[in-house]
Amino acid sequence: MKVCDLTQFYSPVGGGVKRYVSEKVAWMRRARPDDRHVLVIPGAETACREHGQSRVYTIKSPLVSRTARYRMLLNLTAVEDVLEKERPDIIESGDPYQVAWKALASGRSLGIPVVGFYHSHFPEAYLRTVNKFFGHIAVDIARDIARRYVRELYNRFAATIVPSPALAELLAGWGVRNTRLGELGVDTTLFHARPAPDERRQMREAFDIADDKILLLYVGRLAPEKNVTTLFEAFEKLDNPRFALLVVGDGTERRHLSRLRERNAGVHWLPYQGDGQQLARIYRAADLFVHPGVQETFGLVALESQASGTPVVGIRGSYMDRIIFTDQKHWAAENSAPALAEAIRAMAQRDLATEGKDAAARVHQFYGWDRVFERLFCLYSEVARR
Numbered sequence: 001m002k003v004c005d006l007t008q009f010y011s012p013v014g015g016g017v018k019r020y021v022s023e024k025v026a027w028m029r030r031a032r033p034d035d036r037h038v039l040v041i042p043g044a045e046t047a048c049r050e051h052g053q054s055r056v057y058t059i060k061s062p063l064v065s066r067t068a069r070y071r072m073l074l075n076l077t078a079v080e081d082v083l084e085k086e087r088p089d090i091i092e093s094g095d096p097y098q099v100a101w102k103a104l105a106s107g108r109s110l111g112i113p114v115v116g117f118y119h120s121h122f123p124e125a126y127l128r129t130v131n132k133f134f135g136h137i138a139v140d141i142a143r144d145i146a147r148r149y150v151r152e153l154y155n156r157f158a159a160t161i162v163p164s165p166a167l168a169e170l171l172a173g174w175g176v177r178n179t180r181l182g183e184l185g186v187d188t189t190l191f192h193a194r195p196a197p198d199e200r201r202q203m204r205e206a207f208d209i210a211d212d213k214i215l216l217l218y219v220g221r222l223a224p225e226k227n228v229t230t231l232f233e234a235f236e237k238l239d240n241p242r243f244a245l246l247v248v249g250d251g252t253e254r255r256h257l258s259r260l261r262e263r264n265a266g267v268h269w270l271p272y273q274g275d276g277q278q279l280a281r282i283y284r285a286a287d288l289f290v291h292p293g294v295q296e297t298f299g300l301v302a303l304e305s306q307a308s309g310t311p312v313v314g315i316r317g318s319y320m321d322r323i324i325f326t327d328q329k330h331w332a333a334e335n336s337a338p339a340l341a342e343a344i345r346a347m348a349q350r351d352l353a354t355e356g357k358d359a360a361a362r363v364h365q366f367y368g369w370d371r372v373f374e375r376l377f378c379l380y381s382e383v384a385r386r
Contacts, residue, residue: 003028003380004038004086006103007094008061008073009119013250013272015068015221016300017094017119020184025054027373038086040079042071057082068221068251076102088112090380092161096122096153104156113383116157117182121167121319123150124225124295151175158383161376163298164319180379183323184298185372186307186363190276193309193360195284203285207268213244214348217286217310219279219301220293222251227315229253231292232260233337238344241266245290248273248282283308287352290344294335296320307363309356313347315340323367325359 005024009017025037029052036053043058050056059078061071073079076098083091083106091114093103100116107114123146154160154176161182162168168179201211209215216235222228228251235245244266247257254269261267273279283289289305291314296302299320302312306325314320315332330346332339 001032001090001377001380001384002036002038002086002088004040004083004088004091005094006040006079006083006091006099007119008042008071008097008099009095010041011069013069014274016184016298019300020119021094023185023187023369024373024376025051026187027369029053031370031373032377036088038082038088040082042073044071046075046078055086065252067254068223073099079103080106083107083110083112089384090115092117093157094119096120096150100153113158113386115159115161115379115383116154117161118154118163118167118171118179119297121295121297123147147174154178158386159379161379164322166322167297167319182376182379183367183372184300184303185367185369186300186303187276188307188364188368191280191283191304191307192364193284193307193357195281195309199281200285203281207244207246209244209246209268212242213266214242214288215286216243216245216344217248217282217289217305218245218291219248219273219282219289219305221249222247222253222257224253225293225295226251226253227292227294227335229256230315230335230337230340231290232256234290234292234340234344235267236260236264237337237341243344243348244268246270246282246286248279279304280308283310286310288313288344288347290314290340291320292340293320294318299323303363303367306356306359307367309353309360311347311352311356311359313340313343315343323363325362326355 005021028035039056042061046060047058059075061073064070064072079102091103091107091112093100093116103114151174159180160178162179163183171179220226246268248270250271283305289310289312291302291312294315296318303323305312311326315335330343332343
């Protein structure tokens with residue numbers, strides 16, 4: 001089988017979609033060596049590179065974010081040329097904009113089935129902006145337009161893969177009739193709770209963080225939709241030298257982080273970490289992962305952190321709740337800096353090491369990539385046969 005992933009939600013400096021695609025290719029090398037993979041993404045130049053059974057096409061596209069390095073794929077003719085040349089058995093579209101419509105049109109003309117992966121619940125970002133500037137009546141109008149758009153687009157796919165049951169239920173309520181659950185996973189050989197001797201001490205010494213400090217960790221894009229400013233404000237409200245904060249990632253909100261670092265020597269920053277081994281060591285060196293997101297469709301970093309033995313605290317009520325394997329009674333009940341700060345204080349009183357090991361065991365049992373991709377390729381085969 002030849003599988004083509006087509007998306008513009010792809011950045012060279014990280015992101016959940018990049019991680020998902022990279023893990024899929026790695027799994028295919030191990031489990032399906034006779035299959036082929038094609039990836040079509042925006043890039044700084046138009047090029048084609050081969051990596052074993054995988055072929056990556058980049059199409060020259062303008063930057064829309066200099067920090068997150070996302071690009072807008074506008075040359076849809078080039079997309080069609082690649083699909084016509086490669087003739088995959090199935091196309092997976094990973095974003096909801098012009099590239100998705102092109103995938104559907106090309107799939108129809110070439111006789112190739114197309115599935116959509118609903119990676120991001122994108123209407124929520126627009127609704128927050130509308131509410132901020134135009135009020136509740138405009139939100140109701142925008143929500144109706146968003147529902148119509150989602151229904152019109154995703155019902156055209158052979159299947160819509162959704163990473164959480166609650167989100168699948170919401171989309172079904174919007175009239176999307178073809179949802180299929182496709183939860184994400186974690187590399188359990190890489191993210192585990194068995195640190196090497198002195199690993200924790202060495203990692204902390206690199207940042208001059210004492211072993212008796214409670215090290216809070218955030219990994220991800222520093223973007224408004226990730227709600228990171230709430231995390232930064234919550235850390236200030238802790239106002240306690242026992243806590244240190246390490247932030248890994250980049251984005252438009254780094255200016256807020258820079259100002260926080262100027263005021264507080266307990267705040268540390270690292271850019272995107274492309275080395276999975278180093279990222280796993282960072283997870284294991286922390287005491288508590290803080291995830292301020294309220295619109296995550298899955299929460300891949302929360303899963304990686306738990307797999308590494310580091311429990312998570314955040315804000316209750318997101319689609320991420322079902323993959324949290326520690327008691328959430330101390331999580332913030334509302335999206336505010338004071339509530340998140342209080343949640344961190346309460347979680348810090350618990351036996352984080354023991355809870356982290358228990359969570360790691362649960363993640364390893366249910367969320368290894370092998371199980372995830374075996375289910376996904378069963379869906380691919382079913383759709384291709386239809």
